[in-house]
Amino acid sequence: KAGVTQTPRYLIKTRGQQVTLSCSPISGHRSVSWYQQTPGQGLQFLFEYFSETQRNKGNFPGRFSGRQFSNSRSEMNVSTLELGDSALYLCASSVDPRLGGANVLTFGAGSRLTVL
Amino acid sequence: AQKITQTQPGMFVQEKEAVTLDCTYDTSDQSYGLFWYKQPSSGEMIFLIYQGSYDEQNATEGRYSLNFQKARKSANLVISASQLGDSAMYFCAMREGTGGFKTIFGAGTRLFVKA
Numbered sequence: 023k024a025g026v027t028q029t030p031r032y033l034i035k036t037r038g039q040q041v042t043l044s045c046s047p048i049s050g051h052r053s054v055s056w057y058q059q060t061p062g063q064g065l066q067f068l069f070e071y072f073s074e075t076q077r078n079k080g081n082f083p084g085r086f087s088g089r090q091f092s093n094s095r096s097e098m099n100v101s102t103l104e105l106g107d108s109a110l111y112l113c114a115s116s117v118d119p120r121l122g123g124a125n126v127l128t129f130g131a132g133s134r135l136t137v138l
Numbered sequence: 139a140q141k142i143t144q145t146q147p148g149m150f151v152q153e154k155e156a157v158t159l160d161c162t163y164d165t166s167d168q169s170y171g172l173f174w175y176k177q178p179s180s181g182e183m184i185f186l187i188y189q190g191s192y193d194e195q196n197a198t199e200g201r202y203s204l205n206f207q208k209a210r211k212s213a214n215l216v217i218s219a220s221q222l223g224d225s226a227m228y229f230c231a232m233r234e235g236t237g238g239f240k241t242i243f244g245a246g247t248r249l250f251v252k253a
Contacts, residue, residue, distance in 0.1 A: 055241065065229065065243040077239035110181060114241075122235030124171050124190055129183035 026130035040101040047115030054096035142244035161230030169235030
């Protein structure tokens with residue numbers, strides 16, 4: 023069974039550019055969550071999608087956006103990149119968030135973004 | 139509001155000994171799930187163990203066990219017989235059961251296993 027696939031794994035951008043990251047969940051998983059991980063802030067929740075709808079959003083500026091497609095694949099976009107956006111972006115899929123507290127996240131390997 | 143607290147930034151343990159990583163949480167929900175994840179230097183988050191708030195028995199998965207004390211709102215991870223490969227960051231996480239559609243993570247504890 024294939025795991026969660028994130029692309030690209032590494033990328034370098036300059037300030038002001040925009041970036042799109044992709045996440046393909048485990049087959050049968052209907053929910054995708056995104057996290058930003060930095061040494062100073064730890065794992066910060068960005069958003070969670072289920073059935074192509076954003077169900078929750080973390081405390082990030084509007085430059086951070088995402089979407090989910092009908093096949094559960096998800097993309098996140100960061101526009102007008104800033105130096106502070108340099109981070110590891112982790113995607114996680116889960117079976118069904120309506121399971122509530124039992125909904126276990128399975129993570130991808132992450133996309134490491136460096137903003138120069 | 140949900141909150142996860144891990145007060146140990148770093149821990150050392152001798153190979154083959156047991157170690158306990160602390161985690162306390164705060165929630166007003168009665169239904170919630172608690173998780174532990176391991177993140178090796180490669181960066182990928184690996185799910186270790188899950189405990190539901192209504193589970194009466196502590197969860198166990200191989201060498202991992204979760205010491206769940208609901209009244210104290212603590213969910214400590216116990217790793218028995220530590221191995222060099224256990225050296226990694228460990229994150230405690232919580233997800234509320236009422237459809238909050240969000241799993242939050244603590245700051246993590248870096249575990250060093252000494253030979």
